[in-house]
Structure formats: C-alpha cells, structure tokens
Amino acid sequence: SQQGEEDPQALSIQEGENATMNCSYKTSINNLQWYRQNSGRGLVHLILIRSNEREKHSGRLRVTLDTSKKSSSLLITASRAADTASYFCATDAGANSKLTFGKGITLSVRP
Amino acid sequence: SAVISQKPSRDICQRGTSLTIQCQVDSQVTMMFWYRQQPGQSLTLIATANQGSEATYESGFVIDKFPISRPNLTFSTLTVSNMSPEDSSIYLCSVGTGGIGKLFFGSGTQLSVL
Numbered sequence: 110s111q112q113g114e115e116d117p118q119a120l121s122i123q124e125g126e127n128a129t130m131n132c133s134y135k136t137s138i139n140n141l142q143w144y145r146q147n148s149g150r151g152l153v154h155l156i157l158i159r160s161n162e163r164e165k166h167s168g169r170l171r172v173t174l175d176t177s178k179k180s181s182s183l184l185i186t187a188s189r190a191a192d193t194a195s196y197f198c199a200t201d202a203g204a205n206s207k208l209t210f211g212k213g214i215t216l217s218v219r220p
Numbered sequence: 221s222a223v224i225s226q227k228p229s230r231d232i233c234q235r236g237t238s239l240t241i242q243c244q245v246d247s248q249v250t251m252m253f254w255y256r257q258q259p260g261q262s263l264t265l266i267a268t269a270n271q272g273s274e275a276t277y278e279s280g281f282v283i284d285k286f287p288i289s290r291p292n293l294t295f296s297t298l299t300v301s302n303m304s305p306e307d308s309s310i311y312l313c314s315v316g317t318g319g320i321g322k323l324f325f326g327s328g329t330q331l332s333v334l
Binding site for chain 2: 139140142144150151152153154157197199201207208209210211212213
C-alpha cells in the first residue's frame, strides 16, 4: 500500500508562479524524497530530506519536512513550462529498505 | 550516480505472449528494483533483483508471472509472461546508491497488450 499521499492530485498554474505540493505519510521514516516524471518516462530524483532535517533547498526547489505531522511540502519557485510533469514523494523506513511512492501530483505550467 | 539503459522503450504485444525487458547499468550495483506503473497510477514494486540469488518478490507478484534474471552486478531482465491486457503498464528498473535510498531509474518500458 502507498505510504505517501500527495495533494492536490492536479495543479495548474501560470508560468512564473510558485507551485506548492504536499505529501503526507503514515509511519516513521528514515528520509523522504521527491521525484519528477515527465510524460510517463523514468523518474528523476529531485531532492532528499532526512528525518532529522526540517528544510532543504536545491535551486528553485524547497522541501520542508514536519515529522510531528508526518507531512512534507515541495515548493517550486518561479515555475517554467518545463516543470510540467508528475511529482511523487517517496519514503523509506531505514537503510536498504524499499521506497514507497505516493500517488503523484500532476503539475501543469501554462506558458 | 548511475546511468541506466532500459529496452525496449515500448512494445505492443498480443495476449498470451511474453516480453523480456532488459536493464543495463553503467556501474556495479548490489540491488536492482523492478517497478510497475499502471496507467495514471503510482509505482508499485514488483521485486528486488539480487545478484547470485533468487529475486525477492512483493506481495501480489509471483515468479511464474514475472521471472527475473540477474546474471551479474550490471544487468537484469524482467519477463512479463502470458500477458493479458491487465499487464499494460510502464515497467521501470531502478538501482539504489549506497544505502541512503536514492534511486536512479531507467527510462521505462511502455507495454500495451492487445
């Protein structure tokens, strides 16, 4: 069963706006990751945040993690049409444990 | 990092036939993972391919339907056997790095079964 649940399921924004996507999970985690998938192709790793971290940045990406609420958010600032993709959060419970993916969010960025 | 070559990228197959998907990694990796992504859905782990031993299958997946080979540390195959339209999905291979859980993915195989 899926550990992570993202919301919203779909998001449509104008180019230049910020996109915020949320992920909630049920059990304790070792780390949480976000992946992007373009047009049903392979997933690309975006960012990993460990359970003892609260915030992490990578370029236009900002990820937060609230372990007390078992939730994470992914913020994409100054969105571009090329950011149009599906975004998945994934969690794992420890070293060498399998990743469990959420259902994904479809982001559309209108030029 | 790891570069993964997966093929075929897509195929259209007839019911009752089998398809073998290949996954080649540019470096030696301990574990390789095979995922299925049904249309509009998330990824579901099929099995973990271990070099030198049998694959470890997740609940709901069996070796007779999804036999996996792992002859060395850079290569694996997944066969989808006796296909039915319900097997139409994207199949993805992936590898992990150093135990921290980050995965690298192949470009996927889009399978349509008629």
